[in-house]
Amino acid sequence: MAKKFQTALVTGGAGFIGSHIVDALIRRHIKVYVVDDFSTGQKKNVNPNAHVTRLSILNPQFVPLLQKIKPDVVFHLAAQINLRDSLQDPLNDAKINIFGTLTLIQECTKLGVKKIIYSSTGGPMYPEQARMPWSEKIHPQPISPYGISKRSAEMYFHYAFQVHGMPYVALRYANVYGPRQNAKGEAGVISIFADHFMKGNPMIIHGSGEQTRDFVFVEDVVRANISAMDRSAVGVFNIGTGKQTSINTIFRKLKKMTQSSIPERHDAPVMGEVIHSALSSREALIHLGWRPTVKLDQGLEKTVAWMHKR
Numbered sequence: 001m002a003k004k005f006q007t008a009l010v011t012g013g014a015g016f017i018g019s020h021i022v023d024a025l026i027r028r029h030i031k032v033y034v035v036d037d038f039s040t041g042q043k044k045n046v047n048p049n050a051h052v053t054r055l056s057i058l059n060p061q062f063v064p065l066l067q068k069i070k071p072d073v074v075f076h077l078a079a080q081i082n083l084r085d086s087l088q089d090p091l092n093d094a095k096i097n098i099f100g101t102l103t104l105i106q107e108c109t110k111l112g113v114k115k116i117i118y119s120s121t122g123g124p125m126y127p128e129q130a131r132m133p134w135s136e137k138i139h140p141q142p143i144s145p146y147g148i149s150k151r152s153a154e155m156y157f158h159y160a161f162q163v164h165g166m167p168y169v170a171l172r173y174a175n176v177y178g179p180r181q182n183a184k185g186e187a188g189v190i191s192i193f194a195d196h197f198m199k200g201n202p203m204i205i206h207g208s209g210e211q212t213r214d215f216v217f218v219e220d221v222v223r224a225n226i227s228a229m230d231r232s233a234v235g236v237f238n239i240g241t242g243k244q245t246s247i248n249t250i251f252r253k254l255k256k257m258t259q260s261s262i263p264e265r266h267d268a269p270v271m272g273e274v275i276h277s278a279l280s281s282r283e284a285l286i287h288l289g290w291r292p293t294v295k296l297d298q299g300l301e302k303t304v305a306w307m308h309k310r
């Protein structure tokens with residue numbers, strides 16, 4: 001079990017999901033190193049018991065640092081995470097998400113790292129017309145640079161495993177939400193709405209609001225990462241609830257929870273936006289023993305409670 005791993009590196013460990021993984025590893029008495037350039041992550045997210053280096057994974061100093069740390073296991077979350085930004089600047093997206101990831105894979109292979117757990121994505125990976133909830137058996141057809149870069153990274157992981165025996169798990173997340181999510185991003189509709197309600201700022205729902213997403217709570221995502229470390233499974237696994245929830249439902253639930261009187265307003269839909277998405281996690285149940293446990297209402301309450309405290 002976890003005894004195998006004494007030292008972990010978490011890239012992007014100052015970010016939303018990464019910082020929760022850091023906490024979970026420290027609870028298990030694993031020595032944790034964080035490499036993060038703080039482009040979207042924040043120092044205050046990071047557990048004080050972690051060893052933090054502020055550095056981009058693209059910086060030439062990253063490789064010598066990796067050699068010095070010599071981790072047993074790596075959680076790779078550092079990424080260009082914004083789909084719309086990837087449309088504006090595909091080259092920057094590719095530099096971080098493909099070149100940065102490949103550098104990490106090569107170095108980890110040389111160092112004999114025992115496993116890499118990669119944070120991939122579910123929504124942008126699958127063709128929209130495929131039957132939902134989407135399973136890993138559906139052939140990926142990403143059409144955004146972000147989806148393409150995440151898929152490319154998965155393929156390099158597959159290559160490194162096949163050719164060099166470097167074990168990996170790529171977790172394709174649905175829409176992750178929870179405490180520490182940046183309300184300034186584009187993906188975190190729950191944190192954006194909750195933040196607006198709590199500050200009393202009006203907000204606009206793009207389109208009818210009947211578009212749906214599969215919302216998975218961050219604690220469940222952390223458990224998936226820990227199972228991926230503990231289990232011998234290798235490959236790509238969806239991490240979602242399989243359930244679709246509309247943006248209007250999220251708006252109304254959060255409005256009630258925060259006792260807000262902000263009215264529901266809509267504008268034109270965002271061109272090219274995926275209308276519905278949901279992931280089947282059957283394979284994760286079989287191979288990682290993982291299933292989501294946090295119900296949407298519980299997760300929303302925890303998120304709102306954290307925002308209150310903050």
Ligand SMILES: NC(=O)c1ccc[n+]([C@@H]2O[C@H](COP(=O)([O-])OP(=O)(O)OC[C@H]3O[C@@H](n4cnc5c(N)ncnc54)[C@H](O)[C@@H]3O)[C@@H](O)[C@H]2O)c1
Binds near residue numbers: 040041
């Ligand atoms: N949040 C979601 O719903 C979701 C869904 C699918 C996939 N993911 C993936 O999960 C991972 C974590 O996402 P998150 O939601 O926690 O976002 P986040 O922005 O909070 O975390 C990303 C972290 O990586 C750091 N970073 C970015 N570029 C870097 C670089 N070049 N070098 C070093 N550090 C760098 C950022 O400062 C940040 O701390 C990402 O790989 C993302 O693509 C997230």
